[in-house]
Amino acid sequence: MPDIPEIPSEISELGARVSAVLAQVESAESSDELTAILSAATGKTGPITVARKAMSQVDPTHRKSVGMRVQDAKTTIETAVEARRVGLGAAERTARVQAERMDLTEVVGTPTAGHIHPLTQAWEDLEDAFIGMGFTVAEGPHVETDWYNFDALNIPKGHPARDGFDSLYVNNGEEGSTVLRTHTSPVQIRTMQAQEPPIYIIAPGRVFRRDTADATHLPVFHQIEGLVIDKGIGLAHLAGTIEKFTQAFFGEEFHSRLRPNYFPFTEPSAEFDIQRPDGSWLELGGSGVVHPNVLRAGGIDPEEWSGFAFGFGIDRFLQIKHGVTDLREAFTNDIRFLEQF
Amino acid sequence: MRAVLSWMREFAPIAGEPEQIADQLTSLGLVVEEILTVGADWDGIVVARVLDLRSHPEADKIQLVDVDIGDGEALQICCGAFNMNVGDKVALATLGTTMPDGLEIARRKLRGEWSNGMICSSSELKLEASDSHGIMILETDAELGTPLSKALGAVTDIVFDIDVEGNRPDALSVIGITRDLAAKQGVPFVVPSPKVLEGGMPAAAVCSAEIVDLDLCPRFGLRVLRNVVNGPSPVWMQNRLIAAGMRPISTVVDISNYVMLETGHPNHTFDLDTIPGGALRIRRAKPGESLRTLDGTDRSLVAPDGSGIGRGLGDGVIANASDEAISLAGVMGGFTTEISDATTNVLLEAAVWDRMSIANTSRRLNLRSEASTRFERGVDHAGLERALDRFCELAAELADAEIAPGRVFADAPPVAPVIVTTRTSMVNQLLGTDLDAAAMVGLLNPIGFSCSNPTLSDGARFDVTVPSWRPDSTIEADIAEEIGRHFGFDNIENQVPVSIETGELTQLQRGRRRIRRAFATVGCAEAMPIPFLAPGDLAAAGLSGDALTLANPLVSEESVLRTSLLPGLLKAVAYNASHRRPDVRLFELGSVYHPTADGELPDEPEQVAAILGQTDATEAVRLLRGVAQSLGLDLRVKNAERAGLHPTRAAEVIFRGKTIGEVGEVDPAVAEAFEISGRVGWVQLDVAALAVGLTAVPKAKPVSRFPSSDLDLAFVVPGEVEASAVHDSLMKAGRPLVQSVELFDVFRSEQLGADRRSLAFSVRLQADDRTLSDEDVQSTRTKMINEVTKRHKAELR
Structure with a gap:
């Protein structure tokens, strides 16, 4: 076929040469090797370049189709190299992460986390519940005069109720004049003296009694006291406030009730109980309408203002909340107890 | 107070199931703690006689008792009580009996000895709530083997055990409780007048009384009973007394108790023939006076000291014509005038005593009785007559007594x-109610608060006469309480007052919360040691200075008010170390107490402290830094000696130029004194000072967008130069480009020379407005080096 110009071998053998390069690519084991293969294939003596150079010997009528063949060959090689490169990268990562395998259950050591005492937690929770109801938090000293602790609260000297408090007296000033407060109620008087009504306060705090420690009593314990002084306040407001607190703190399905009782500083006086969803009752604390003598001691006119007060133990709360059977355990400072909270 | 239902029904037709009645009583403030059923379920329990008592060969707490149940056989019982004697009659639960609490009595061996039944206590028979009296000894004529229910004539009765509050002396009586309950139920309430048939010489002819101290005894009444025949009281009375929690003793004593329980008014009986002329004088005790009370104890009496308060009131006595004390007023009778089996003529006394005097005497002598409790709370001034007459009525009926005419x-x-x-x-x-006067009067009248004199035509105001048995009721609020009780607290509609204030914490209160969280964040658990210390604790902790003491501590180990948190926390570490947790990290936030000038209340500053077991001072400083970082406060450390801390490993904590605490290591001698081995880290800060600092609101500084340059500088520094001083110099000299200076290495070696060390700091420089040039860095570096080398005799390494 003399009229058909001869096809240069650089072009006729291009397919086979590309196949050889592709085989090299398939067997390449690293990214560097692939780079070398690619530059050899597309370099000066590589099959693509030499095929391009041979194009001039090709009949012009075929040149276009031959040119496309050469371009396709180059693309094929580049695509293969890229595919192989991706494959190799995945394999390398796989190999690397395999080599880095860890057993996360065998980790040694724990950072030391601290713990807030469950009493503090209960105390703050109670504060927050009342703050949400518009109360502020009042405080007073632990070491009190007997006037604030007793006289001002309608418990005059010689009153039998004084003995009921099992007071711890402090050697300070006149004998019997200084006492570790037996309840948070002195804060009522101090607040009334310091602040004009209306008064909406709670007074959480540490209190002291001459009690031998047992599973439910400690000589040093904690109470929270509430006092409201405003116009026209009575027992109904006390009941409503206790009920609102009960539902806010324990949940909607809890309820409260008042029943008559006796305290020197309130009249009428009431014990308040909380009813659990199962219907059972929990005796919680004491309350009542502030006795006119107490208002007077605080410098407030009982004809103009009236109020109610209530109080209960925080320790008992934590005991019930966390199921602490022996309250003493909460105050031995045993880390094995503390770190549970 | 135990209210027996059948007894209450003598005064009002009380209706309802026991649980309903209990709920009604509770709603009145007469809280029912327990409902007891007496006389029930006694099948199989019979009267037995104790034949012999022997010790158990294998057990100290059990004895062997042989009993006879009427067949003449000796039946061996193992019994844990020791209060019976041979010949006593007891209640024996025979084999197969089911006890009221469900226990089945079977033949069983106790430490190798057979027990063929159980001898019962009154609580096991549900006659008493507690077992304080041991085995119940029966006072009965019934033959052996008689069923107990027959022997005691027992019928089923209901007993309400009521917790009576201090303001309700009237509720310490069957009549008082019934009055309240009848009013609640709206049923008629009637107390029959005692019928006393009188005869013989008038009482006034054989007895007399003179009150010397009217403030001790405002009322004193006497009656005379002749030819009294004493012996066991009838079964019905014994049952009532047992049900009410008292032990039957003899007719006269039982009547005395019965009348007290029924009326609430205690009474006392003398053997009239032991009192010359029947003449009595009522007065306070004299100095040095003593009295043998009917329990055979000689008691020294206390005379008034003139203060008129508490113990100073002195004891009250009843004296005879020779002015010798023969009875301790309202608390306990005297030995010489006590009723005996031979007594035929009885002088019966009922009185009103000063509440405080009785309270003090009974407390001082530790003689609390049913009578003293009632006198302390206040008896009915107008109730003497009824109490005396009711006694006489019962004594005439049950003890064949002849009642002398008249009361004295x-x-x-x-x-x-x-x-x-x-x-x-x-x-x-x-109350928060909307009741009209008629409704209020309707609630008050049934409980004896009589109402009159509406002074306004619409009845908006009325007078209430308080009954004599309610001495606690004196003001309008008391009347409101009575109306509220009988209206029913449950019937008052809830109202919620609206606070116009914003509920919130103060800055100090918020500060406390943040401080606690900061210490927890750095790994400390919150401890709460008792604030009372033993007398030597402060000294052992290396602390001096005055501390307040308790006048009446429970134990001497808890008699000093702490002036520092250190001793309490040291004890906590020692406690945990003894439980194999020597490395505890605890913190406490609490008050300490410092005495002030005469009579003033002490200062009560609040401190927060952390104690770190098995940890040295460096770790304590790190912890302090963590706390400071968490709180956002710039707390500085300055080496200083601190009491209780390691002499060369302690520092002050400075905040805004003031010392607000300390950090370091506990003095090894102190740790040793508290039995702690190993080093103990310590941080202590003043809470108020921290809280003030926490109120500052940090202002944001723009973060530079330009790159920073780091450089390290190491200096060889003399030993006395504090690292913090070098740090401060670098910060100062590096202005304005220096961003941070961190000490990252401390190095000592012989080459550096004794008492010299190398301090290496890492410094970061940055400008807000440009990328730093080499010259910026170089000039700042030079300034820093010059400052440190010049000021601290340091050399650049």
Whole structure:
């Protein structure tokens, strides 16, 4: 076929040469090797370049189709190299992460986390519940005069109720004049003296009694006291406030009730109980309408203002909340107890 | 107070199931703690006689008792009580009996000895709530083997065990409780007048009384009973007493107790023939006086000291014509005038005593009785007559007594009844109710608060005469309480007052919360040691200075008020170390107490402290830095000696130029004194000072967008130069480009020379407005080096 110009071998053998390069690519084991293969294939003596150079010997009528063949060959090689490169990268990562395998259950050591005492937690929770109801938090000293602790609260000297408090007296000033407060109620008087009504306060705090420690009593314990002084306040407001607190703190399905009782500083006086969803009752604390003598001691006119007060133990709360059977355990400072909270 | 239902029904037709009645009583403030059923379920329990008592060969707490149940056989029982004697009659639960609490009695061996039944205590028979009296000894004529229910004539009865509050002396009686309950139920309440048939010489001819101290005894009444035949009281009375929690003793004593329980008014009986002329004088004790009480104890009496308060009131006595004390007023009778089996003529006394005097005497002598409890709370001034007459009525019927005509009284001028002017508006305000006067009167009248004199035509104001048995009721609020109790607290509609304030914590209160979280964040657990210390604790902790002491501590180990948190936390570490947790990290936030000038209340500053077991000072400083970082406060450390801390490993903590605490290591000698081995880290800060600092609101500084340059500088520094001083110099000299200076290495070696060390700092420089040039860095570096080398005799390494 003399009229058909001869096809240069650089072009006729291009397919086979590309196949050889592709085989090299398939067997390449690293990214560097692939780079070398690619530059050899597309370099000066590589099959693509030499095929391009041979194009001039090709009949012009075929040149276009031959040119496309050469371009396709180059693309094929580049695509293969890229595919192989991706494959190799995945394999390398796989190999690397395999080599880095860890057993996360065998980790040694724990950072030391601290713990807030469950009493503090209960105390703050109670504060927050009342703050949400518009109360502020009042405080007073632990070491009190007997006037604030007793006289001002309608418990005059010689009153039998004084003995009921099992007071711890402090050697300070006149004998019997200084006492570790037996309840948070002195804060009522101090607040009334310091602040004009209306008064909406709670007074959480540490209190002291001459009690031998047992599973439910400690000589040093904690109470929270509430006092409201405003116009026209009575027992109904006390009941409503206790009920609102009960539902806010324990949940909607809890309820409260008042029943008559006796305290020197309130009249009428009431014990308040909380009813659990199962219907059972929990005796919680004491309350009542502030006795006119107490208002007077605080410098407030009982004809103009009236109020109610209530109080209960925080320790008992934590005991019930966390199921602490022996309250003493909460105050031995045993880390094995503390770190549970 | 135990209210027996059948007894209550003598005064009012009380209706309802026991649980309903208990709920009604509780709603009145007479809280029912327990409902007891007496006389029930006694099948199989019979009267037995103790034949022999032997010790158990293998056990100290059990004895062997042989009993006879009427067949003449000795039946061996193992018994844990020791209060019976041979010949006593007891209640024996025979084999197969089911006890009221469900226990089945079977033949069983106790430490190798057979027990063929159980000898019962009164609580096991549900006659008493507690077992304080041991085995119940039966006072019965019934033959052996008689069923117990027959022997005691027991019928089923209901007993309400009521917790009576201090303001309700009237509720320490069957009549008082019934009055309240009848009013609640709306049923008629009637107390029959005692019928006393009198005969013989008038009482006034054989006895007399003179009250010397009217403030001790405003009323004193006597009656005379002749030819009294004493012996066991009838079964019905014994049952009532047992049900009410008292032990039957003899007719005269039982009547005395019965009348007290029924009326609430205690009484006392003397053997009239032991009192010359029957003449009595009522007075306070004299100095040095003593009295043998009927329990055979000689008691020294206390005379008044003139203070008129508490112990200073002195004891009250009843004396005879020779002015010798023969009875301790209201608390316990005397030995010489006590009723005996031979007594035939009885002088019966009922009185009103000063509440405080009785309270003090009974407390001082530790003689609390049913009588003293009632006198302390206040008995009914107008109740003497009924109490005396009721006694006589029962004694005539049960002890064949002849009642001498007339009562003999020595009285202070009568006390005018308390009348309280009551405004419906005030009552409605105090209760939150909307009741009219008629409704209030309707609630008050049935409980003896009689109402009169509406002074306004609409009845908005009326007078209430308080009954003599309610000495606690004196003001309008008391009347409101009575109305509220009988209206029912449950019937008052809830109202919620609206606070116009914003509920919030103060800055100090918020500060405390943040401080606690900061210490928890750095790994400390919150401890709460008791604030009381033993006398040597502060000294052992290396602390001096005055501390307050308790006048009446429970134990001497808890008699000093702490002036530092250190001793309590040291004890906590020692406690945990002894439980194999020596490396605890605890913190406490609490008050300490410092005495002030005469009579003033002490200062109560609040401190927060952390204690770190098995940890040295460096770790304590790191912890302090963590806390400071968490709180956002710039707390500086300055080496200083601190009491209780390691002499060369302690520092002050400085905040805004003031010392607010300390950090370091506990003095090894102190740790040793508290039995702690190993180093103990310590941080202590003043809470108020921290809280003030926490109120500052940090202002944001723009973060530079330009790159920073780091450089390290190491200096060889003399030993006395504090690292913090070098740090401060670098910060100062590096201005304005220096961003941070961190000490990252401390190095000592012989080459550096003794007492010299190398301190290496990493410094970061940055400008807000440009990328730093080499010259910026170089000039700042030079300034820093010059400053440190010049100021601290340091050399650049």
